[in-house]
Amino acid sequence: MATRQHRVDVCIVGGGPAGMLLGLLLAKQGIRTLVLEQHRDFEREYRGEVLMPRFAQLFSRLGLLDYIESFPHSKLKQVEIFSQNETLARLSLSEIYPPHPYALWMPQPIFLDALRQKAETFPEFELWFGATAEALIQENGVTLGVQAQHGEDLVEISAQVTVGADGRTSRLHRLGGFEDAYQSYDFDVIWFSIPQPENYTATAQFYFRDNHRAYLLLPKYPKLIQCGFMTAPGEFSQLRQQGVSAMQNLLLQGPEAIHAFARELSDFKPFHPLQARISFTRQWAKNGLLLIGDAAHTCSPAGAIGVSIALETAAVAADVIAGALAQGDVSERALSQVQAMRQSEIQTVQRLQQNVTRFMFRKANWLMRILPRLAKWAFQLGLAQRFPRRLLVNQSPLPLSDRLVFKPNPQNNA
Numbered sequence: 316m317a318t319r320q321h322r323v324d325v326c327i328v329g330g331g332p333a334g335m336l337l338g339l340l341l342a343k344q345g346i347r348t349l350v351l352e353q354h355r356d357f358e359r360e361y362r363g364e365v366l367m368p369r370f371a372q373l374f375s376r377l378g379l380l381d382y383i384e385s386f387p388h389s390k391l392k393q394v395e396i397f398s399q400n401e402t403l404a405r406l407s408l409s410e411i412y413p414p415h416p417y418a419l420w421m422p423q424p425i426f427l428d429a430l431r432q433k434a435e436t437f438p439e440f441e442l443w444f445g446a447t448a449e450a451l452i453q454e455n456g457v458t459l460g461v462q463a464q465h466g467e468d469l470v471e472i473s474a475q476v477t478v479g480a481d482g483r484t485s486r487l488h489r490l491g492g493f494e495d496a497y498q499s500y501d502f503d504v505i506w507f508s509i510p511q512p513e514n515y516t517a518t519a520q521f522y523f524r525d526n527h528r529a530y531l532l533l534p535k536y537p538k539l540i541q542c543g544f545m546t547a548p549g550e551f552s553q554l555r556q557q558g559v560s561a562m563q564n565l566l567l568q569g570p571e572a573i574h575a576f577a578r579e580l581s582d583f584k585p586f587h588p589l590q591a592r593i594s595f596t597r598q599w600a601k602n603g604l605l606l607i608g609d610a611a612h613t614c615s616p617a618g619a620i621g622v623s624i625a626l627e628t629a630a631v632a633a634d635v636i637a638g639a640l641a642q643g644d645v646s647e648r649a650l651s652q653v654q655a656m657r658q659s660e661i662q663t664v665q666r667l668q669q670n671v672t673r674f675m676f677r678k679a680n681w682l683m684r685i686l687p688r689l690a691k692w693a694f695q696l697g698l699a700q701r702f703p704r705r706l707l708v709n710q711s712p713l714p715l716s717d718r719l720v721f722k723p724n725p726q727n728n729a
């Protein structure tokens with residue numbers, strides 16, 4: 316087997332949202348950047364597809380929102396919350412973030428390809444599909460690049476900075492000897508899709524039921540509804556053992572819209588379970604090595620903000636890495652600026668997610684009985700809105716330098 320050598324300024328492992336945005340923003344600054352993506356393309360089902368107002372907030376700041384919105388998507392403007400069959404709240408996203416009063420629904424393959432197309436306008440950008448990082452190249456405690464399998468070739472990639480943007484099961488997290496400061500795992504979400512009925516109105520719907528379960532219905536581009544429901548950790552495998560009727564029973568306790576799907580269910584193929592894990596890596600940087608996105612901080616699905624949070628960290632990392640390269644200092648101290656700028660926001664969001672879900676699963680029955688009424692009053696008085704606002708909008712906009720911003724004139728982007 317041939318071993319090739321390749322040299323870049325920055326090697327990013329993982330072509331998900333965080334890795335692709337970082338690659339684009341570094342190449343824009345004239346930094347030679349290689350993104351390695353183990354899959355052969357961006358096609359993947361059941362990934363983050365709802366981009367909450369945090370996304371529009373960041374992308375309008377970067378001057379990229381109109382560009383992204385020129386690709387196929389739908390817009391979600393209202394969230395409805397039900398308890399049993401009673402409406403607790405109808406929340407317009409204009410109450411949450413008036414400048415961009417919507418969430419964007421864009422399949423991840425379309426979003427990632429949009430980032431790729433933009434990045435490839437810069438000669439400093441390279442993306443290798445079918446390239447898996449397998450080992451770190453290290454000397455005297457400094458990371459000098461990665462060894463990757465790319466097709467038939469083993470490639471040694473030398474880089475001044477190596478970035479692990481390889482998701483929640485990050486190999487670079489393990490290879491780099493990083494440790495989690497904390498992890499929690501309170502529930503699973505079981506996802507499946509159904510066709511949209513005639514006259515369907517695109518809203519996000521949350522249903523809370525007496526059985527301590529929440530069911531979630533989201534419009535899925537172009538003509539589907541993505542449905543999810545919460546189960547205790549590992550409960551999905553018990554349901555499989557109990558058989559289709561146990562699953563049907565659970566679905567029939569959910570909203571009317573999923574009942575026809577439940578009745579016709581014949582096997583477990585439609586379901587995709589997701590472990591709702593929260594984790595936070597104690598220190599994201601070592602000499603020449605940095606973790607970003609889910610590899611550094613995994614959020615729970617509560618609020619559907621994982622992609623936006625990963626993108627925010629990528630944008631901050633683009634500034635910090637460019638500064639570190641310009642100073643010729645890619646030490647742990649220099650790269651840990653990324654964490655210093657992001658830690659407080661991410662930990663606040665993670666605490667809020669934990670509190671909401673633990674409340675739902677652990678509280679006493681008497682409280683669950685009066686909770687819907689309390690929640691309804693709180694929404695009517697405008698008190699409860701601050702929770703979704705805190706999750707869906709970044710309260711302290713990121714300090715990003717002008718170098719990252721795309722100007723309206725495409726001739727003027729470099």
Ligand SMILES: Cc1cc2nc3c(=O)[nH]c(=O)nc-3n(C[C@H](O)[C@H](O)[C@H](O)COP(=O)(O)OP(=O)(O)OC[C@H]3O[C@@H](n4cnc5c(N)ncnc54)[C@H](O)[C@@H]3O)c2cc1C
Nearest residue numbers: 329331332333353363364365448482608609619620621622
């Ligand atoms: C089922 C599901 C539904 C979700 N729904 C939402 C949602 O609606 N909204 C939302 O905001 N968030 C959602 N999330 C969370 C969101 O998908 C993640 O937070 C986000 O994708 C993190 O981005 P990332 O770039 O850090 O990691 P990822 O998106 O996980 O990307 C990591 C990439 O690294 C690649 N990779 C891994 N190892 C290697 C290697 N050794 N070499 C090369 N490449 C490698 C992977 O193939 C992958 O492409 C959901 C997550 C799941 C699982």
